[in-house]
Amino acid sequence: MNPQSARYAADSYSQGMLHFGWFVGHGFGVQGWGTPGYSLGYDWKRPEIYQEAVRHFERSGLDLFIIEDSLTVPDTYGASSEVSLAQASFAPKHDPLALVPYLLSATKNLGIVPTVSASFYPPFTAARLLATLQHFSDRQLGWNVVTSGSDLAAQNYGLDQQIEHDIRYEKAEEFVDVVRKLWRSWQPDAIVEDVKRGIYADHRKVEPIHHRGEFFRVRGPLNTAPLPEEPVLVQAGASPRGRAFAGGHADVALALARGVDGMRSYRESIRAEAAASGRNPDHVKVLFVLKPTVVSSPAEAEELRAQREALTQRDIDSQLNSISYLSVIDFKKFDLDEPLPKLSTNSNQGTLEHFASAAPAGATLREILSKRSGGAGDSIIGTPEQIVDYLEQTAAEVGGDGFLFSGFVDPSTVHGVLDRLVPVLRRRGLLRTSFGDGGLRANLRDF
Numbered sequence: 001m002n003p004q005s006a007r008y009a010a011d012s013y014s015q016g017m018l019h020f021g022w023f024v025g026h027g028f029g030v031q032g033w034g035t036p037g038y039s040l041g042y043d044w045k046r047p048e049i050y051q052e053a054v055r056h057f058e059r060s061g062l063d064l065f066i067i068e069d070s071l072t073v074p075d076t077y078g079a080s081s082e083v084s085l086a087q088a089s090f091a092p093k094h095d096p097l098a099l100v101p102y103l104l105s106a107t108k109n110l111g112i113v114p115t116v117s118a119s120f121y122p123p124f125t126a127a128r129l130l131a132t133l134q135h136f137s138d139r140q141l142g143w144n145v146v147t148s149g150s151d152l153a154a155q156n157y158g159l160d161q162q163i164e165h166d167i168r169y170e171k172a173e174e175f176v177d178v179v180r181k182l183w184r185s186w187q188p189d190a191i192v193e194d195v196k197r198g199i200y201a202d203h204r205k206v207e208p209i210h211h212r213g214e215f216f217r218v219r220g221p222l223n224t225a226p227l228p229e230e231p232v233l234v235q236a237g238a239s240p241r242g243r244a245f246a247g248g249h250a251d252v253a254l255a256l257a258r259g260v261d262g263m264r265s266y267r268e269s270i271r272a273e274a275a276a277s278g279r280n281p282d283h284v285k286v287l288f289v290l291k292p293t294v295v296s297s298p299a300e301a302e303e304l305r306a307q308r309e310a311l312t313q314r315d316i317d318s319q320l321n322s323i324s325y326l327s328v329i330d331f332k333k334f335d336l337d338e339p340l341p342k343l344s345t346n347s348n349q350g351t352l353e354h355f356a357s358a359a360p361a362g363a364t365l366r367e368i369l370s371k372r373s374g375g376a377g378d379s380i381i382g383t384p385e386q387i388v389d390y391l392e393q394t395a396a397e398v399g400g401d402g403f404l405f406s407g408f409v410d411p412s413t414v415h416g417v418l419d420r421l422v423p424v425l426r427r428r429g430l431l432r433t434s435f436g437d438g439g440l441r442a443n444l445r446d447f
């Protein structure tokens, strides 16, 4: 791919083209732990491995790279951090915002999207950091706005527990509003750089925002230079309140949904929310998250699926530790061979529902875990052709915008997935072969 190449005329390539990205669910954390290639020639704490990965994403024609983040060492499962730490799951983890400049310096077109917590970042700090980073790039920046459901995280920020689920979204609405007001507190032409008159910026074009809301009081103006373009907003909440937030504000909704019907109704609900808030629904791209394992033959896929469905103790602990953290419910207390009771949470509601629906209602916890391991969760096992068949058919039936591959970003994972899927995606005309020069938002609106 030649980054300098002109944008194709939209009509010549928009038919059937999908958006693809990569979601690193381990964040700026330990990459490749538990795989045979772990740490071969790389150190997850250093930026080089991520730079190598984003270069490959860009060359492959992916639109964006999203970096998960969390703010705790989880110890909900069995009231212990043993599994989190032994499996390097959620911890240790470094701050993704510090990694962003390295990723921007390695790429020109790929969207770089760190996670920002609307619950814990002061909006002035977020607006300033993101504005600074956007100036390093060619309009490549995004921000994954999350509401941080964890009580453990809340306890790192002076609270006893996280505030109520829907109130967190009210706070996130105000957070986004304040950040945007701060970005707009400088008119785009406020910097005049008039050397003759000795005027760098025109004070008449820079105004305080005087925001006084329910959650934040911010005077403004922001003290950074005005933005060439506001970062692309990404959001992943799936509860009704989360979808309303995505529809109202997001350029990209990350989605976990079950089956073609679940995906279609997810996408339709986000688009309906966008229309209800006066936005063009085509300006919210719904990207479904999927963890691919690429194998060489259908027989190998079957074999691997059966192997994974058999569940090792490590896999059981890994899945239960994760869902315990994400739901703030200790899953150690449930009998693996009893039906999972109906559960509710003040934390990640969409994620809990997605977990429980991996097997039919009334299934035991073990059956749910087994189905998820075997590819009925957000994972898929298959040959490149099988996986691309699935992507193509699903998108056609859902009317979909595209997919996010999730996984580590160590070289063997990245190459293991992309080197085998990209040629097939290209042959079928599903993946872009060049970028325009309009930045991430323009790329997302190409088709």
Ligand SMILES: Cc1cc2nc3c(=O)[nH]c(=O)nc-3n(C[C@H](O)[C@H](O)[C@H](O)COP(=O)(O)O)c2cc1C
Binding pocket: 067, 068, 069, 070, 115, 144, 145, 146, 147, 148, 149, 235, 236, 237, 238, 239, 240, 241, 242, 243, 254, 255, 256, 289, 347, 348, 349, 350, 351
């Ligand atoms: C695919 C996906 C990725 C997410 N990434 C993060 C993340 O990096 N950090 C985080 O705190 N929450 C993350 N979340 C959580 C949400 O963005 C959201 O704030 C929370 O799940 C509440 O969602 P709900 O509306 O489903 O209850 C993610 C959720 C999904 C489905």
